[in-house]
Amino acid sequence: xxxxxxxxxxxxxxxxxxxxxxxxDRKNAMVSFRRKSIKKLSIRQMSSLIPDDKDxxxxxxxxxxxxxxxxPTANPIEGLAPLFPNGIxxxxxxxxxxxxxxxxxxxxxxxxxxxxxxxxxxxxxxxxNEFRHWWKSSRLLVRLGGLYVYSFDPTVAPNILLLDxxxxxxxxxxxxxxxxxxxGGQLRVFVKTVKPFTRSMRLLVGGWRWFEAxxxxxxxxxxxxxxxxxxxxxxxxxxxxxxxxxxxxIILPLQRFLFRGDYLPYPEAxxxxxxxxxxxxxxxxxxxxxxxxxxxxxxxxxxxxxxxAKNRWLPVQRIGDLNLLSDDCQEKDEAxxxxxxxxxxxxxxxxxxKVQTSGDSNGDDDGEKExxxxxxxxxxxxxAQCGAGSGGYAVxxxxxxxxxxLLHVTPYGPSITDVMPFYLVLEFETSVDIREQMWANSLAPxxxxxxxxxxxxxxxxxxxxxxxxxxxAELKTMYDKQLLAYEAACKKLPIVAKNTRRGGPxxxxxxxxxxxxxxxxxxxxxxxxxxxxxxxxxxxxxxKEILALMKKEKKMGDGGNRLAPKGVILYFExxxxxxxxxxxxxxxxxxxxxxxxxxxxQYNRPPTAEQRMRPWMDRFDVPGSSSFLDLSQTQDEDGExxxxxxxRGPAGxxxxxxxxxxxxxxxxxxxxxxxxxxxxxxxxxxxxxKLFFVTNxxxxxxxLGKRLAQKKMARDLTTWLQACRSRGEVDDVxxxxxxxxxxHIDPTDFIAFNQYERxxxxxSNFVMNTDSDExxxxxxxxxDRYAARKALMSSFRDHLKEFQSRGQxxxxxxxxxxxxxxxxTEAIGVDEMMKKKFKSSWRHSVIxxxxxxxxLVLAGTYGENxxxxxxxxxxxxxxxxxxxxxxxxxxxxxxxxxxxxxVKMAKADKELPTIDVDxxxxxxxxxxxxxxxxxxxxAADEESDKKGKAGK
Numbered sequence: 001x002x003x004x005x006x007x008x009x010x011x012x013x014x015x016x017x018x019x020x021x022x023x024x025d026r027k028n029a030m031v032s033f034r035r036k037s038i039k040k041l042s043i044r045q046m047s048s049l050i051p052d053d054k055d056x057x058x059x060x061x062x063x064x065x066x067x068x069x070x071x072p073t074a075n076p077i078e079g080l081a082p083l084f085p086n087g088i089x090x091x092x093x094x095x096x097x098x099x100x101x102x103x104x105x106x107x108x109x110x111x112x113x114x115x116x117x118x119x120x121x122x123x124x125x126x127x128x129n130e131f132r133h134w135w136k137s138s139r140l141l142v143r144l145g146g147l148y149v150y151s152f153d154p155t156v157a158p159n160i161l162l163l164d165x166x167x168x169x170x171x172x173x174x175x176x177x178x179x180x181x182x183x184g185g186q187l188r189v190f191v192k193t194v195k196p197f198t199r200s201m202r203l204l205v206g207g208w209r210w211f212e213a214x215x216x217x218x219x220x221x222x223x224x225x226x227x228x229x230x231x232x233x234x235x236x237x238x239x240x241x242x243x244x245x246x247x248x249x250i251i252l253p254l255q256r257f258l259f260r261g262d263y264l265p266y267p268e269a270x271x272x273x274x275x276x277x278x279x280x281x282x283x284x285x286x287x288x289x290x291x292x293x294x295x296x297x298x299x300x301x302x303x304x305x306x307x308x309a310k311n312r313w314l315p316v317q318r319i320g321d322l323n324l325l326s327d328d329c330q331e332k333d334e335a336x337x338x339x340x341x342x343x344x345x346x347x348x349x350x351x352x353x354k355v356q357t358s359g360d361s362n363g364d365d366d367g368e369k370e371x372x373x374x375x376x377x378x379x380x381x382x383x384a385q386c387g388a389g390s391g392g393y394a395v396x397x398x399x400x401x402x403x404x405x406l407l408h409v410t411p412y413g414p415s416i417t418d419v420m421p422f423y424l425v426l427e428f429e430t431s432v433d434i435r436e437q438m439w440a441n442s443l444a445p446x447x448x449x450x451x452x453x454x455x456x457x458x459x460x461x462x463x464x465x466x467x468x469x470x471x472x473a474e475l476k477t478m479y480d481k482q483l484l485a486y487e488a489a490c491k492k493l494p495i496v497a498k499n500t501r502r503g504g505p506x507x508x509x510x511x512x513x514x515x516x517x518x519x520x521x522x523x524x525x526x527x528x529x530x531x532x533x534x535x536x537x538x539x540x541x542x543x544k545e546i547l548a549l550m551k552k553e554k555k556m557g558d559g560g561n562r563l564a565p566k567g568v569i570l571y572f573e574x575x576x577x578x579x580x581x582x583x584x585x586x587x588x589x590x591x592x593x594x595x596x597x598x599x600x601x602q603y604n605r606p607p608t609a610e611q612r613m614r615p616w617m618d619r620f621d622v623p624g625s626s627s628f629l630d631l632s633q634t635q636d637e638d639g640e641x642x643x644x645x646x647x648r649g650p651a652g653x654x655x656x657x658x659x660x661x662x663x664x665x666x667x668x669x670x671x672x673x674x675x676x677x678x679x680x681x682x683x684x685x686x687x688x689x690k691l692f693f694v695t696n697x698x699x700x701x702x703x704l705g706k707r708l709a710q711k712k713m714a715r716d717l718t719t720w721l722q723a724c725r726s727r728g729e730v731d732d733v734x735x736x737x738x739x740x741x742x743x744h745i746d747p748t749d750f751i752a753f754n755q756y757e758r759x760x761x762x763x764s765n766f767v768m769n770t771d772s773d774e775x776x777x778x779x780x781x782x783x784d785r786y787a788a789r790k791a792l793m794s795s796f797r798d799h800l801k802e803f804q805s806r807g808q809x810x811x812x813x814x815x816x817x818x819x820x821x822x823x824x825t826e827a828i829g830v831d832e833m834m835k836k837k838f839k840s841s842w843r844h845s846v847i848x849x850x851x852x853x854x855x856l857v858l859a860g861t862y863g864e865n866x867x868x869x870x871x872x873x874x875x876x877x878x879x880x881x882x883x884x885x886x887x888x889x890x891x892x893x894x895x896x897x898x899x900x901x902x903v904k905m906a907k908a909d910k911e912l913p914t915i916d917v918d919x920x921x922x923x924x925x926x927x928x929x930x931x932x933x934x935x936x937x938x939a940a941d942e943e944s945d946k947k948g949k950a951g952k
Contacts, residue, residue, distance in 0.1 A: 106408035106425040107393040109458070113469035115477055116214045116331075116698060125208045132201045136288065139198065142191060143184040143284040150185020151277050165259045165272050171252045174276055178247055181280025202229060214470070216333035220306050227298035227855055230862045235294025237865045239286040247279040298858060301851045308848035311840045313694065313781040315791035319767045322779050323838040328696045329760060334468055337757045339453020341405070341426045344398065345466045346754050348407060351377040352422050353464025353747070374409065383407055401451070403428060412460060416479060417712050421462040421472070428455050465750035467701065474701035475708070482516065482709030489519030505720045508737025509744070512713065531786050538793045539590045545800070546594035550641070563804050565687035567623030568596065568643040573651045573767075574693030575759060576752040577703035579782040580647070583789050584691055587796050591643045598643035599623075606657055616670060617677045620649060623686060650674050651692075651766040660762050660830075668827040671769045678775055687803050688775060689796065692767050695782045697756055704753065707745035714741040765830045775802075 120126040150156065160177055163170045184191045206225035213221040255272055258264045306312075311323045324330075335342050354377045375385045378396055387395035396407040405428055412423040428451060460472040467475065506512040517525055549564040556563075570587055572580040592598050601621055611619040623642035650670070654660045659670060681688040718738050752759060767777045778795050782788045840848075 107389065107391060107410045107423075109412075109423060109469070113460070113473035113476070114214075115473045116217065116333075116470045118214075118473075119209060121212050122208075125205070125212065128201070128208070129205050132205055135198060135201060136291075139191060139194070140284065140288045142187055143182070144281070146184035146187030146191075147181045147277070147280050147284060148185075149187075150181055151273070151280070153186070157273070160273050160276070161271070163272075166256060168256070170272075171248070171256060174252055174272055175244075175248050175279075178276040178279035179244070179283065181277060182243070182283025184284070202232070214333060216331065220302070223306075224299050224302040227302045227858065228295040229298070230858050231294035231296075231298025231301075232291045233294070233866070234858050234861045235290040235297070236287040237861065238294075239290035240283065243279065243283040243286050246282075251275060251279065298855075301854050301858070304847055305851035305855060308840070308844045308851065311838065311844055313779075313783065314841075314843065315781055315784065315787040316795050317779050317781075317841070317843075319692070319764065319771050319777050319779055321841040321843075322694070322764060323840075324761065324764060324834065325838055328694075328781070328783065329757065331470075331697075334470070335454055335457055336452075339457070340400065340451055341428075341453055341457035342466070344400070344405060345424060345426055345457055345459055345461075347381050348378065348383070348409075348424060348426070349461035349466040349754070350464050351381045351383075352409070352461045353750075378407075378409075403451075416462065416476070417708050419463055421460050424457075424459050424461055424466070426457045463750045464747060465753045467753075471697055471701040474698050475705035478702045478705030479709045482706055483712065485516045485519035486709070486713050487519065489515050489517075492518050504724070505717050507717070507721065507734065509710070509741050511737075512710065512717075512741065535586060535786075535789055535793075538790065539586055539593065542590040542793060542797060543593035545797070546590070549800075549804070550595065562685045564641065565800075565803055566641065566685040568687045568689065569623065569646060569681065570643065571646045571649050571688065571690045572693065573646075573649055573691065574763065574780075575695060575700065575756070576749050577700045577707070578693040578695045579703070579785055579788075580691075580693045583693065583780060583782055583785065583792060584645075586789055586793060587689065588643070588645055590793070590796070594641075596641045596643040598645060600645045600647065602647040603652060604648045604656075607653070615673065616653075617650065617673050620646065620677075622681070651763055654766050655759050655762045660765075664827050664829065667769075671766075671827055674770045675772065678770075678772070682775065687799065689799055690767075690775070690777045691792070692763065692777050692779045693782055694760065694763075694779060697753070699783050700753055700756070704745070704749060707749075711742050711745055714738040761830050761834065765828070765833055768833060769827050 114121050120129060156177075160174070163173060165174075180188070206229060209225055210218060210222045252272075252275070255264075255275060264270045310327060312326045313322065313328045352374065354372050355374050374394065375396075378385070381398075383396040383398050385394060386397050392409075392411040394409050396409065398405040398407060405426055408425040408427075410423045412421045415421075458469060460467045460469070462472070462475075506515040517528060520528070546564055553563045568591055570584060570591075572584045574580055588598055603620065607619055621644060623644045654670075659667070662670070678688050678690075718735060721735065721738070767779070771777050778792070778799075780788050780792055
């Protein structure tokens, strides 16, 4: 039996004690395993020497078990994982860090997968950060409480009430009073004492965030947390300095001016102590509020600097500025897509996809289901099973380059849309078995074989696609978030129906999205609403500009140049799940709002035999020339402004067809045909807006998780709506919208995810060969959807201005010119494109230098305003008693104390404010002060006499 806590019971049996009972227990345990596992894992042989599977009778198995009783026991760490004496080496300049040591059990991950940009993965870190925010808020409340008490202090407030507000010296005294109020009054000592603890908590959280960050992001996270701390401190300096400047140079002098001009009655209706309290509150609250914005400024500047310095993708740019070797598509902590184990992992995922997708009806009338077992599907790919364990764990071997690859497969629940993911570990057998000599065929080190990529690869297989731990975490996290929002929205449905009078389940994708907004957290919901309103404002602004151009064009008549395009073609091309429809739909919405009749064309299927007989570009429709397009006049009276959306187009034939396999000469003909089509559109006053959508694999995995969740919701909503049918009529409720949601994701999306790098390079190669300065491609990076959408609308404005000027102004989407012009005689290939150096654009360089300068200014300001000589933690004050008792004369010590008290009383008399009542002579002010001074001196003399007598 397996030991407690061990998920892989293979070879986990303890050595037998030599007693008959011990051998019997071992025998019974080993018989429970599969016979194949007993032969191929217990007797550790070279995987390449293991013969094909043959049926053996029970006698052979029993004899084998008896022979094994005297063999040394192999623990899981030794038996299931090869050992690498020198560790896992880096390759291709990548700092690939496996998620587990190569000697751990391979049935479960070492720890759950997490997203690459995750923060506060540890609950304790999240709790510590929440405690830090609570502590900051508590310190603010302590300051305000001390301010309240200090403003009514009977030893301080009367002195402020006696000040003359018309004198210049009063301004400084009032400012000092307001400053002490802002510091917390009598509690400022406590606030100052706990300041080291507050900063220590901030440093603890920042260091913890750095420690738990992904290995590839630790440098960035470390600098980001440091600059966030510096920005926090600098913002506090600025807030305090600004408040002091506001009070000392503006508010208090203005108050003095109003008093001297008798604009404010004093002290009947107004007194400056109210202004001091307001300044104190402002000085206490402003650093607290500014600290959050200062941290954000430090983070944003750091992220912009690293993004520009590493030449990462911008929201919108030219194809010549697209770096195909950046971190966006070549993550440094991911295995190279051309690595040996990655290529094999994709084959494994494809085979496991057959197991997952099988079980459906085979189309026969009897309704039987065809089942493909796991080992059968992997056997077709050349994998032979050599072991199995509990929990569905199985081990396979595969011959590759005269060596052996071990494959560990385990179901990794829970299921996603009723399909079970699998946890995979692939490894080369490059270890040296250091066990007993009875293992005659122990493995020898393999040094002559050149292997590309890491020696161990970990990942997950789902619906025929292989996901790295980071990518699978993105998919699973988004899937869970969407389902959580759906459940919360269902709970709030009665409240929403009561308040909005719109009850009932959603029936299509737009209503489902709005339905899910009700289930999101309040902060996220407000952010989405704010971003949506801002984007809609931009859409309306662009639509108004187009309408203004149309009106101006009508006033000019037929003799003038066309200002608004007669037709618009919106060509959406790019990677799957990159947000083409949602992001490019804003431009479509602006055209529809301005009066354009917009139609849709989807070219996601290969051309028919009839279309192949005609020129290549003839199958792509143009506004006004297609009989399939509805040109009925609705909003536009003349019917001249027409729009058409291409969902995929000519570039898709290169990526998903076989045109990328053509010879360079034939490719050049296709490129020239596309460029000629573009030129013809400009001559016909048609704006051909070419949009190339790119994104990173993390974003694609998120989109896959979101669509999978929506598919599961569609199934639940179908059951829900079926129960909502009235009177049992079949056509009472329509399910077309829900069927469209389910069809929004299909197996081709997962196939495209596995071919991400290939598709990106072929798309980029087509765009680079067909780009021109007259009408350049717009490369849209949808890694940040909100930033991409705002930048896209700005680029669309530039294209409209370029259309009006007819090439007389600078081309839109400013940037470096593409390295390949349309006049080039030969087309550039994919390999040649990847060999060139992707240099940073001028925009990247400018942003990098500006952000670096801003970071240096922040650091310099912090260093200038920080007292580095002050101790971090201030200890208790120490008094030297022996100095007071020096000489041993008790009488002198007794007499010393009254002298000290007299000095303190004299000092207090000097600090007593002078009460000036301006009656022209100043006698009343002097008369008011003299009695108080006389009383203070008499009291001091009496106290001194009493203490002197007591000492004697």
